[in-house]
Amino acid sequence: MKFKFLLFLVPLTVLLSCQDEDAIREKERLKNVEKSEVLFEKINKSWNFNAFSGSEEVRSILKNWNEWNDFSRELSQKPKSSINAFRKKAIALSKKAEALNNNVPEKFNNPQVKSRISIIVSQVHSLDLYINLDKIPAEKVVGIIPNINKGMQSLEAQFQEILRKEKIPLEQGESDMIKMLDTSRAIPSSKPILPVN
Structure with missing residues (x-):
């Protein structure tokens, strides 16, 4: 029983x-x-990237820079459906940002622009990293977005500064002085280099 x-x-x-x-x-x-x-909801609310609002002259130079146009287009499109859509968008942004170093227009191909592009690339990589973690740190994701916007504004300001400086006329003799400062034009030394003992 x-x-x-x-x-x-x-x-x-x-x-x-x-x-x-x-x-x-x-x-x-x-x-x-x-x-x-x-x-x-938290990420969706803060996922707002500032549109590039450069002058007409800057835009005319940038319109032939395909990598910039792809990145700007990707940045302006906001995911709507889920966290996974934000993850995919971050991956796409990261790839497009990485390509920004390619084919920079000659007028803007200088260390100041390159350093600002590097800052944007690292910030976009950080966004990609944080949003693709298993437990997403929302505060860090939300905090990176304004930094990307600041980097874009800084890059835009640098473009404007380059064009502004280009319009300043050279003073008399300034071009000769610039040529003299160019070390690649220096006359090579005729003294033989002695080996160090």
Whole structure:
């Protein structure tokens, strides 16, 4: 009799414990869905990149820079559906930002522009890194977006500065002085270089 009772009690206990585990799993799933929705709303609210608003002259130079146009287009398109859409967008932005170092227009191909591009690239890589973690640190993702906007503004200001400086006329003799400062034009030394003992 006791044996039959035990045979009945063991499956009943297993059945009840499985139902408890299912209820716990369902609660965890609902918590994760809620966290994901809150995270999506927070990132969606702050995912606003400033459009490039350079002068007509700057835009006319940049229109032939395909990498810049691809990056700007990618930056202006905001994901709408889910966190995974933001993750895919961050990956695409990272690839497009990496390509910015290619084919820079001759007028803007200088160390000041290159350094600002490097800053933007590193910030976009950081955004890509943080948003693709298993547990997304929303504060860090939200904090990087204004930094990318500042980097874009700095790059835009540098473009404007280059064009402004280009319009300043040279003073009399200034071009000769610039040529004299160019070390690549220096006369090579005729003295033989002695080996150091």
